[in-house]
Amino acid sequence: xxxxxxxxxxxxxxxxxxxxxxxxxxxxxxxxxxxxxxxxxxxxxxxxxxxxxxxxxxxxxxxxxxxxxxxxxxxxxxxxxxxxxxxxxxxxxxxxxxxxxxxxxxxxxxxxxxxxxxxxxxxxxxxxxxxxxxxxxxxxxxxxxxxxxxxxxxxxxxxxxxxxxxxxxxxxxxxxxxxxxxxxxxxxxxxxxxxxx
Ligand SMILES: Cc1cc2nc3c(=O)[nH]c(=O)nc-3n(C[C@H](O)[C@H](O)[C@H](O)COP(=O)(O)O)c2cc1C
Numbered sequence: 001x002x003x004x005x006x007x008x009x010x011x012x013x014x015x016x017x018x019x020x021x022x023x024x025x026x027x028x029x030x031x032x033x034x035x036x037x038x039x040x041x042x043x044x045x046x047x048x049x050x051x052x053x054x055x056x057x058x059x060x061x062x063x064x065x066x067x068x069x070x071x072x073x074x075x076x077x078x079x080x081x082x083x084x085x086x087x088x089x090x091x092x093x094x095x096x097x098x099x100x101x102x103x104x105x106x107x108x109x110x111x112x113x114x115x116x117x118x119x120x121x122x123x124x125x126x127x128x129x130x131x132x133x134x135x136x137x138x139x140x141x142x143x144x145x146x147x148x149x150x151x152x153x154x155x156x157x158x159x160x161x162x163x164x165x166x167x168x169x170x171x172x173x174x175x176x177x178x179x180x181x182x183x184x185x186x187x188x189x190x191x192x193x194x195x196x197x
Contacts, residue, residue, distance in 0.1 A: 001115060003145035005107075011144035012041035013154055014073055014119045015049060019164030020082055020173075023051060024070035024103065024112040024120075025062035031103040031112040033095050034059045035086030037167040038134070039071060047141040048126055052134040058090040060135050067125040068109035069139060072117035075150075076175050077161030081116075083171070108142040118162050119146040160196060 015021070020037045038052035049071060053060045063069045074082050081099040088095060096103045096112070103112035106122045113120040123139025130136075150162050157163050157179065166174040178196055182189040 001118065001147050003120070004148045006144050006146055006151075008047045008141040008144055009044060010153075011047055011121045011141045012044060012049065014121060014144060014146060014151070015039060015041050015071065018166065019073060020086075020167050021051070022072040022074055022082065022085055022101075022114050022117060023053065023059055023063075024072060024106075024114060025059050025066060025068070026103075026111055027062040027065045031096055032058055032062055032090035033072075033085050033099075033101060033103075033112070033114060034090070035082050035167075036071075042138060046126075048138055049121065049123060049141060050136055050138045052131055052136050054134050056133075062090075063111075063125060063137055064128070064135070066110050068106070068111040069123050069125070069137060070106055070109070070111045070113050071121045071123065071139075072114040073119040073164060074114070074117045075162035076165055078116060079165055079173060079175075082165065083173075086167075106143065107145075113145070118150045120144065157196065163196075 022033050023036045042048045042050045084099050102115035104115045109122045122143040124142050126140040127138045163176045179194040181192050
């Protein structure tokens with residue numbers, strides 16, 4: 001996917017609202033990718049994002065070793081591969097290869113981006129917090145990229161295959177299928193639905 005570079009300070013908008021992401025990491029040049037829905041922006045200045053990764057996951061080992069990770073936003077068209085990356089460990093399988101996903105070297109960090117995703121956020125590990133059975137990795141966004149047809153200052157999805165997916169648990173996902181805007185009317189707001197081709 002062709003992407004345009006964007007300001008790290010604006011990358012938080014790529015992660016709103018709480019969609020499933022693919023976390024890219026690597027160790028000794030070996031890339032890995034896992035699905036994560038426990039992610040969120042946490043600061044605009046400096047631009048910081050956080051993701052909770054179970055301590056037992058290979059991704060946790062890789063992030064702690066390389067001090068870097070990427071958060072990649074997959075579209076609905078990748079849902080089968082996203083679920084695969086969320087149910088199989090990189091300890092057992094080369095997930096990039098098995099899922100037919102393409103690792104692309106980060107511009108600024110030693111962690112792979114996922115070429116097929118609509119956006120990618122590169123993070124340098126800023127801090128690690130003990131979150132029980134998860135590590136909460138806070139990353140400083142040092143680079144970000146997005147597919148231009150999906151983002152003009154905010155998400156502007158034009159095709160269903162690009163829409164973000166939200167994990168409901170188990171094998172169930174919610175897929176956004178429509179866009180809406182709110183228009184000021186009097187003291188209140190009116191919702192106007194927009195057609196998606
Ligand atoms: C949709 C989805 C979301 C997930 N979100 C998270 C998450 O936020 N944090 C986490 O630690 N694991 C999460 N998982 C589980 C990991 O992706 C899964 O255990 C994966 O196999 C770990 O891979 P790894 O051992 O290669 O790092 C999620 C799984 C799915 C299917």
